[in-house]
Amino acid sequence: MIDVRRVRQDPDAARAALARRLDRTALDQLGHVIELERRRRATLVQVEQLQAARNAQSAEVARRKKAREPAVDLLATLKASGEQVHQLEADLKDLETLLNEHLLNVPNFLLDHIPDGEAAANRVVRTWGVVREFDFRPRPHWELGQTLGLFDLPRGAKITGSGFPLFTGAGARLVRALANFLLDLHTREHGYLEVQPPFLVNRASLTGTGQLPKFEDDLYRMASDDLFLIPTAEVPLTNIHRDEILDGADLPIAMAAYTPCFRREAGAHGKDTRGLIRVHQFDKVELVRLVRPDTSEQEHRLITAHAEKALQLLNLPYRVLELAAGDTGFASACTFDLEAWAPGVGGWLEVSSASTFTDFQARRANIRFRPAPNAKPEFVHTLNASGVAFPRTIVALLENGQQADGSVVLPEALVPYVGTDRLLPRS
C-alpha cells in the first residue's frame, strides 16, 4: 500500500511516478484515492468536533449525577447529537471502506533509477558464466527427461491435469537434492532461518503481500474454507510478522523456506506449455528479508547475490536483468530477474526474481519496528528472492549438462546430494 500522505502532499508527483508503470487503471485508482481522501478528512474533522462536544457534555452529566443535580436538559441535547454523530460516522466509514478498496489496487512506487518502458527496455546488469559451445544439437529438457526417466508429464496430466509435473526416479531425487543443497547454502552460508510454513493461507496474508484483492484469479482457492494455496512462500514468510512491532535490534530478519507453489497461470494458455518451463505446481526455495528502510537498497543487492550464488555453485550461465518500469510487478519497487541459459530450448529462463517492496507490503501487513527503545515504530522494508525455482533450474541443469551420449553431467556442488556425478539414460 502506498502512503496516502505522500499522495496528498504532492498529488502531481504521485501521478507522474505511477504513470511510469504504463498502466491506465493505476492512474484511475489514484484519482479516486485523492478525491476520497479529501472527503474522508473533511468528514473526519466534523465527526471529531462533534464527539469532542459530546464528550464534554457527557462528563458534565456524570458530574451532575454525582452531585445529585438535574441533567435532563443535557440528556435531551445529547440524545439528538447522538443521532447526528451516528450518521456522520456511517458516512465516514463508507468513505474509508471505499478509499481502502482503491488504495489496495494502487501499485507500488518505483525506484527512480529503473529504466522506463515495457519489458523490451529491461536492462542487462551483468552476465555470469560461459555459454557452452555444443558440437552436437543440444536437446530440449523434455527429450532428456524422457530418455533419462526423470519425469513423466503425460501421467502427471492424467493424475491432475496439464502443468502438474510428475517427477520419477533420479528426477525425483534431483528435486530432493536441490532442496537440501539450497537450504544448506542459504541457512549455513547466508544466515537465513529455515522455516517450514503452512501451504494454505488466508485472505489477510495474501492482502498483506499484495496478491489480493487484485490477482485472485491467479490463485487456487479452497472454497469450503476460503483458504488459498500459496503461489510462493513469500506469502507465509512475509506474513509471519504481520501486525507486529519488531525490535530494531533484531533486524534484518532473514528467512528461507522450501515449499511447493501453486499458480493458475490464468491467461497464460499456449505460452511455454511444453516441458517444465511454465507449470501450475512447482517447488522453490524462497528467501525473505525484513530490513531497516535505510538499508534496503544494499539489502536488495545482498539478497540478489544470495540467489546468484546458488546459480554459480550450480555452474549455470545466467544474466541479471533490471526490470523496466512497465514490467515490474504490482508490489515491487525494483526487481532483478535472474535468467539461466537453456541451450536446448535456446533461451534465457527466469529462475529467480529478487525484489524490494520498500514499505509497500509492510504497510499492508502492518509490519513495523522500533528504531530505538521508546522511539516511534516505523514500517520495515520487505524483500524477497527465489533462491531458486526448481523446474526451470532443472531445465538449465539438464540442457547445459547434456553430453553427446545422452547422459547429463551434474555440477560438483550437487554430487553429494544426488549421490552421483552423472545421470545416465535408462537401459
Added chain:
RNA sequence: GGCGUGGUGGCAGAGUGGUUGAAUGCACCGGUCUUGAAAACCGGCGGGCCCGAGAGGGUCUCGUGAGUUCGAAUCUCACCCACGCCGCCA
C-alpha cells in the same frame, strides 16, 4: 463435528455501566547513589488517525463487527481465534 472455558497495553495480571487508555508487577528508557556494575530510590513508558509551522490539542482503540444507553473494557447478539474434554483420523 459435539460440549465447555477464555480472549485487556511487550509480557503477566486487576478491572462488571460514569474523568479507566485502563491499577499493580515484570521488562524497557532517563536520572540519583556507586570507582564501575548490581541493588535501592525518583521519574517516564501502548497504538492509529486528524488539526497545528511548532508548542500543543482532539478523536478512536480492551479479539472483530453490530446493538442497548446521555455514557460500555464492563450489558446484548453475531462472527473469529485460542485452550480443555469427547468423537473421528494420520
